[in-house]
Structures are given as structure tokens and as C-alpha cells.
Amino acid sequence: MIKKISNIVIKQLLTVSGAITGIAILFISIFLFKEGIGFFNSPAVEKGYSLYVHASNPINELSSKEIKEIFDSEITNWKTVGGNDEAIKIFRIDEIFQKYSEEELGKDYQLLPEKLGEEIKSDKNIIAYIPQKYAPTLTKGIKVLHIKHLTLSDFFLGKEWLPTATPSPLFGVMPLFLGTLLVSILAIIFALPLGLGVAIYLSELANEKIRKLLKPIIELLSGIPSVVYGFFGLVVLSPLVQKTFHLSVGETALTGSLILAIMALPTIISVAEDAMRNTPRAMREASLALGATQWQTIYKVVIPYAKSGISAAVVLGIGRAIGETMAVLMVTGNAAVMPTSIFNSVRTIPATIAAELGEAPAGGTHYQALFLLGCVLFLITMVFSIIAEIISKKKNY
Amino acid sequence: MNKKIKQNIAFFVFRLFSLLIVGVLISILGFIAINGIQVIDWEFLTTAPKEGMTEGGIFPAIVGTFYLVVGSLIFAVPLGVMSAIYTVEYAGNGRIVRFIRMMTNNLASIPSIVFGLFGMALFVNKLGFGDSIIAGSLTLGLLTLPIIIRTSEEALKAVPESYRTGSYALGAGKLQTIRKVILPSAMPNILTGIILSVGRVSGETAPILFTVAAYFLPSLPDSIFSQAMALPYHLYVLATSGTDVEASRPIAYGTALVLIMIVLFFNLLAAFLRQRLNKKLKQH
Structure with missing residues (x-):
């Protein structure tokens, strides 16, 4: 009897756990949006x-x-x-x-x-x-x-982010959004050729011994905490950028995207390599049998076959880069202005949240604006991960 | 001949890229190791910061990170493992499982700063925990949940079907089978996932910025409702906003090295365990 009851209890417990993890994300999004939407009902003048x-x-x-x-x-x-x-x-x-x-x-x-x-x-x-x-x-x-009241267009199209200006703060997301986009896309431009090259090497050229050595190294790269990357960027990369391009400060969009490129590499490499390795052996051998060299086989057969996997790697990499907080916060200089050049300081959406939430009084307009930024970030990364999933499921043949 | 040369050039470039990546890793690790090893000694690991963080050690930050790791595991491991058991053993392959799986996948893609926002709004403000170890642990727990669920699911699926049918044939019930047969054989793999999430939790900064982390505390935390210092946040503070950033640079190197060693230790441990388990599985 006791055993039966305990069986039922345990089964219920398991079901509840499954349900909790299933709705956790819904819960998070509802909570974020509830706080964020309040922004549009808030007065635009400093409280009191x-x-x-x-x-x-x-x-x-x-x-x-x-x-x-x-x-x-x-x-x-x-x-x-x-x-x-x-x-x-x-x-x-x-x-x-x-x-x-x-x-x-x-x-x-x-x-x-x-x-x-x-x-x-x-x-x-x-x-x-x-x-x-x-x-x-x-x-x-x-x-x-x-x-x-602040409107959607004030928020999304506003070109000035001055959350502590008196008497009337401005919450225009445009500079932050463009800053995020600039840094992330630049990071992918750096990381993609490098990542693809390594993925090709790993899946097509390296022998088992080197593969076994290289794979863990790439995994280690993804294990390093982002605050350590930020620190490294701050003390090594940023002076380097400053010296190389003769700038007055080294904390620029370029520095941020270089660090992000390193951080995005492991994702790009492992997803792209998986996709290439999935190319059927028969296709490679058919190509080689027709007299193609190994390199011709790679770029005429393997890469086209792995196209969707490679695209997924790019999308995932950008998604990762957009959400990255600490490293970017530490090396981009954080000037919330419209980005004009890669040698200027920019500020991204996650860095803004991290830098300002501590000073924004709970429940105030600034606080709500930061939550709204969180919602935007949430939606962007969600869209990217869904796109990546759709792409990687699509069959080419 | 032309295409042969092209191939040689291309392959040379790929080899170069691979070497470059190894070089990047070595230079990051090497740079921090060389600069950090000079300040790490027993005193550094066991004393509190002094003189506006320009001297002394990082003991409170190590303790804080330890509390956060334990706290988040207490929350995430039972929940994660149980929901993995539910989806693998009970729910079959229906719509509910697909939904849960989709949701946990998406949970894994949320940027860590968003977890921080959520943790601040719910645990710190709404539930009134304030900046506290419990708020930080719950936030971090949520962050590692997808990792634990995914690895546990894989572990459970890797248990051969014959174990289950064998157990049923001996008259065992479903729960008995799970408890006595499936869990024990899946346990090592589940453990790997847990170790992996320890590494992740100890390195995360963004989620603890507004939920637990303190700039400096004169004493160690004495309850789950007190603030704590933590290694990643401490490094962030030392690197960007200490009282004297230049003077605290050596301490920052030391902190970075300790943090890296902790994170890499757990990552390597997980990798090592996984490899051994795979070998074992092959032998069977």
C-alpha cells in the first residue's frame, strides 16, 4: 500500500519537474515582457x-x-x-x-x-x-x-540613449542596436573563414591523432569564461589595437569583435565540422573517381553538401555574439552613440543592461527600459536559434 | 598540375588556421598563467583583499563561488534529472516531449544577461530575497538546467533497451526498474553533465551581477540571504573599477588564473570521464 502511494507520488513529482522545465522559458518571457511593457505607460520625466x-x-x-x-x-x-x-x-x-x-x-x-x-x-x-x-x-x-508617454517609435527609432538626462531622459535604442549588430557581424566576418578552414582541416585532412588533440583544444576555448576573455581583451588586445591603428583609445568596436570572433570560433567549428563529416562517403569517392583532386572534392562536393550546416553555424555564431555580455562590456568602451566607424567606441544591448541596471531604481522608467532591452535581446536570440534549427534540418538533397 | 598547386595552397592555409587557433588558446592561457602564477601562493588563496583590493588574497571570492555552485546544483540537479527521467521514461515521444525539448533548447540559447534580468526581477525584487546567495543560486540553476537535462536525457537513452526488458521480465515495476537498473547505469554520464555545469556556473558573471555579487564584503556570508563575492565578478571589478586599477592588476591576473584553473579542471574532468565511459561502453 505504502509502496503504491510512493510510486504515485514519485510519478507525479517527475511529471511536475518535466512541466516546470517546459514552462520555465515561458515564465521568463512573461516576466520580462510584463516589466518591459510598463515602459510605455511610464512618465518620461524623472520621478518626483x-x-x-x-x-x-x-x-x-x-x-x-x-x-x-x-x-x-x-x-x-x-x-x-x-x-x-x-x-x-x-x-x-x-x-x-x-x-x-x-x-x-x-x-x-x-x-x-x-x-x-x-x-x-x-x-x-x-x-x-x-x-x-x-x-x-x-x-x-x-x-x-x-x-x-514614450512610444514604440521613441524607443525603437530614437537615435539617442540618454537614460539619466534631466529633466527628460531619452531611450532611443538605435545606437545600441546598431552597435550590437556591427560588433556581432564584424566578429562573424573574422571568425567565419578561420572557423571554416579549421573545420575543413578537422573533417577532411587531419589524421585521427591530430583530431584527438585539436578537438579538446577547441572545446577548452569554449570553456574559458567570458569575463576572462574580457580581461585578456582589456590588457592585451586593446593596447594592441590602439598601437596598430594609432588610436587615442584601444577600446573600440574592432577590439570587441576580435574578442567575440575568438569566442564564436568553437561554435562555428564544431557545427560546420559535424555537417562536413556527414557527407556520404559514396559522394566523395565518386568525385575522386572522376579525377577530381581532394581539394576540388572538398569545395565542389563536401561544402555544397554541408551548406545548410555551415549556414546554421553562422547563424548560431551571430546569435551567440549578440547575447555576449561581459567580454564586450569590458573592451568596447561603451559609448552609447550611433556607431560611425569600427575604430570608435560602441555599446551593445547586453552591455548596456549590465552597466546600467545596478544604478536604475527598481520600477522606474530606466529600469523598465532595460527590461525592454532584455525583451528585444531575448527575441533576437530566439529568432536566431529558431532559424539555425530550421536551416540545419533542411535537406539539400 | 595547376589544380595540384591550388590544393597545396588551400591545404597549407587550413593547416595554418588550425595552428593559429592553437596559438590563440596557448597565448591566452599562457599569458594569464605567466602573469598569474607570480601572485598565487597559499596566502593569496586564503586571505581577504586588503588596501582597496591592491593587496591580500581572494579567499571570500573563492568561498562565494563555492556557495553559488553548490546552491545552483541543489536546485538544478534534482529538477533537471527528474524532468529528464520524465521525458525519456514516461512521456514517450509525443507532443508534450517535443514541446519540453523545444523549450529547453530555447532556454539554452537565452543570453546569460537575460537570466540576470529575470533573476533580479523575480528573486531579488518580487520574492524579496534581495541580493543574496539564494537569488544568485536560483538564477544560475536556471541557466544550467538545459545542460543537465540534455546530458541526463542522453545518458538515459544510452542505457540499452535490454536492461529494461530484462528487469521487467524479472517482475520489477517501472519505478523499480528506473531506480535499480536504469539510474545506476546512467549515473556516470549524468555525473559528467553535472561536472560540466559546475564549470559553467563558476565562470558566469552576467547572471550574478544583480542577484548576489558584492564588490567587497568585510566578512564571509553567514546565511543564504546574505550577499557574497564571487570569482568572475571579482575579476571584473579588479579589471575595470577597482580603487586603483593599475595597482590591483597583479591580483587580477591571479584571480583570472584561479578562475581558469577551476573552470578548465571541471571541463577536463568531464571530458576525461566521458572518454573513459565511451571506452567502457565499447568493450561491452
Whole structure:
């Protein structure tokens, strides 16, 4: 009886384990997306602050980009954002302290809101950036300026990533996305010829003894932790790149892609080699019997036969490179600007998450933006792994 | 003759590439070994960092990594092995198994930083563990789950069908067969997978950045809810953001060497075990 019950219990336990691992990934994605989607409902201004304008101002709403440009003095006239043809007067809370003494503002600044209100009322072209704690009493002459929610295009097409800018941070993913793409594709360009060459050598030329020696070496290469690659890149590769190309700093997109190329090699080699070894013996021998040399056989028979496996290796390699965090974080210099040259510093999506999540307050807009980046990364790598699977399953013949 | 020359050139290039790869590995390992061996001694391995990490050792980081490895295995091994048993022995080859297999394959392709994000959101913030060993272990456990499942599945499938039928013929039930026949003969291969994931866990940095890792702790962690230092994170800190990056460079080399030795030791151990097992299987 006890035995029977325990049998049932164990069987249930096994089923539950299977179910948990099956849904783990769904769970992860739901969680990521839940946090990330919140980004689009978040205010685009730093928490605890509001913007105020004169009540007569026809502008009721501005986007975060417009606000940023106003406070950077790139937009100086209300006309540019659809208002009257008047110069914009920026007002920050510090200015009130220069105008009034501490006594005039009260011991606990209890008179501050009133004074701020007067200040805003007095100038109809003013835009004031004030902590909500000292929010001016909303009388006739003042209104709160609404800020548009961040939109999909703000996020995906925005060209500036300035998550800590005040009063209005910008979350444009474009520079990060292009940076990731540049570094990963460059890495594959370096790694592919090298990886294919080694794969051909391993599957076609090397004798069993050398194969047995080379295979573990390549496996060791994939075993080295990425932070060690990053360290190596930092102390060896980056000074080397700096010296070779006479740059002011060695932490560039090129350095990152060189390190990534080394890291992607084991994947490319092993997948491509497997594909080549699967070429039927009969096909090779038919080719050799027709008088082709071994090399002709390799590039006319083996490589075409292994085409899908090789493509899968490339896709997998890129997918791996896109998701790689630590090594890239340590050697690319992390400037979140649109990449213009391979000798400039870039920043990738995973590196951004790693560098900024620690400073972003939980639940804030910045935090949510980083989760949204995580979602993007998740989707990209997922797509790459599915493509690789489809390609490698496709039969050529 | 022309094609013969072409062949010779091509083959020469391939040999060169292969040599180049060996050269890359040797130069990375050699560079770190030569620079690291100078600082590694007994004191380095058993004392805490001193003087803003420019002197002293890495003992707390070694301890932290050990805790994280053990913690993640406690979580991932039972879950992984049990779900492998479920998919191989119980679920047959139906839609559910294909689904689970697809899901675990995809789990393996998720970048490690995404695991870090998830671990931070769920374990650190939602469940309120804070930055702690348990949050880090669970995150790392999730990361190694696919490795453990895949190797366990392969191990179970490698057990000859005749073992199962033989056991049934003697009147044993399904569970008895699994416990007394299948698991013992699959155990060495399962163990290889576990060893492999030990190597993986001890080298991962991104998942522990926001779930457990501490820049510096004056004392060793005293519960599963305390923060811990860890070797890979320690290396990252030493290399990029220590109080004096230049002065702590020797310590960074030493840390890198210790980390590499741990990771490679487990990788080699797994490779060695696998090779021996394959030989044994061939003999049968």
C-alpha cells in the first residue's frame, strides 16, 4: 500500500519537474515582457518632478525629446514646438534660492510653493522644472505641462540613449542596436573563414591523432569564461589595437569583435565540422573517381553538401555574439552613440543592461527600459536559434 | 598540375588556421598563467583583499563561488534529472516531449544577461530575497538546467533497451526498474553533465551581477540571504573599477588564473570521464 502511494507520488513529482522545465522559458518571457511593457505607460520625466508653464501658453503637451531639446537650449522658441513666436524662458528651482533669502522662504521652505507660483505667473513664456514636493499651488496663472508617454517609435527609432538626462531622459535604442549588430557581424566576418578552414582541416585532412588533440583544444576555448576573455581583451588586445591603428583609445568596436570572433570560433567549428563529416562517403569517392583532386572534392562536393550546416553555424555564431555580455562590456568602451566607424567606441544591448541596471531604481522608467532591452535581446536570440534549427534540418538533397 | 598547386595552397592555409587557433588558446592561457602564477601562493588563496583590493588574497571570492555552485546544483540537479527521467521514461515521444525539448533548447540559447534580468526581477525584487546567495543560486540553476537535462536525457537513452526488458521480465515495476537498473547505469554520464555545469556556473558573471555579487564584503556570508563575492565578478571589478586599477592588476591576473584553473579542471574532468565511459561502453 505504502509502496503504491510512493510510486504515485514519485510519478507525479517527475511529471511536475518535466512541466516546470517546459514552462520555465515561458515564465521568463512573461516576466520580462510584463516589466518591459510598463515602459510605455511610464512618465518620461524623472520621478518626483513636474513641468509647469504659464496658463496662457497654448502648449499643453510635449514629447520627451522636445523637452530635452528645450532644456539643452537646442529649441529656444515656443514656435518650434507649435506655440507662440516667443523665446522660451527656462526656470530651474535653484534660481529661486538666488532671488530669495532663506528667511523669506520660511524655515522648512513652507513659503517656497507660493513664491514658485508667483515666479511662474510672472512670465508667460516660462517653463519650470520643479520637484513635486514643492509644487506651486495651482492658481489661475499656472498649469501643469503634460508629457507624452514614450512610444514604440521613441524607443525603437530614437537615435539617442540618454537614460539619466534631466529633466527628460531619452531611450532611443538605435545606437545600441546598431552597435550590437556591427560588433556581432564584424566578429562573424573574422571568425567565419578561420572557423571554416579549421573545420575543413578537422573533417577532411587531419589524421585521427591530430583530431584527438585539436578537438579538446577547441572545446577548452569554449570553456574559458567570458569575463576572462574580457580581461585578456582589456590588457592585451586593446593596447594592441590602439598601437596598430594609432588610436587615442584601444577600446573600440574592432577590439570587441576580435574578442567575440575568438569566442564564436568553437561554435562555428564544431557545427560546420559535424555537417562536413556527414557527407556520404559514396559522394566523395565518386568525385575522386572522376579525377577530381581532394581539394576540388572538398569545395565542389563536401561544402555544397554541408551548406545548410555551415549556414546554421553562422547563424548560431551571430546569435551567440549578440547575447555576449561581459567580454564586450569590458573592451568596447561603451559609448552609447550611433556607431560611425569600427575604430570608435560602441555599446551593445547586453552591455548596456549590465552597466546600467545596478544604478536604475527598481520600477522606474530606466529600469523598465532595460527590461525592454532584455525583451528585444531575448527575441533576437530566439529568432536566431529558431532559424539555425530550421536551416540545419533542411535537406539539400 | 595547376589544380595540384591550388590544393597545396588551400591545404597549407587550413593547416595554418588550425595552428593559429592553437596559438590563440596557448597565448591566452599562457599569458594569464605567466602573469598569474607570480601572485598565487597559499596566502593569496586564503586571505581577504586588503588596501582597496591592491593587496591580500581572494579567499571570500573563492568561498562565494563555492556557495553559488553548490546552491545552483541543489536546485538544478534534482529538477533537471527528474524532468529528464520524465521525458525519456514516461512521456514517450509525443507532443508534450517535443514541446519540453523545444523549450529547453530555447532556454539554452537565452543570453546569460537575460537570466540576470529575470533573476533580479523575480528573486531579488518580487520574492524579496534581495541580493543574496539564494537569488544568485536560483538564477544560475536556471541557466544550467538545459545542460543537465540534455546530458541526463542522453545518458538515459544510452542505457540499452535490454536492461529494461530484462528487469521487467524479472517482475520489477517501472519505478523499480528506473531506480535499480536504469539510474545506476546512467549515473556516470549524468555525473559528467553535472561536472560540466559546475564549470559553467563558476565562470558566469552576467547572471550574478544583480542577484548576489558584492564588490567587497568585510566578512564571509553567514546565511543564504546574505550577499557574497564571487570569482568572475571579482575579476571584473579588479579589471575595470577597482580603487586603483593599475595597482590591483597583479591580483587580477591571479584571480583570472584561479578562475581558469577551476573552470578548465571541471571541463577536463568531464571530458576525461566521458572518454573513459565511451571506452567502457565499447568493450561491452
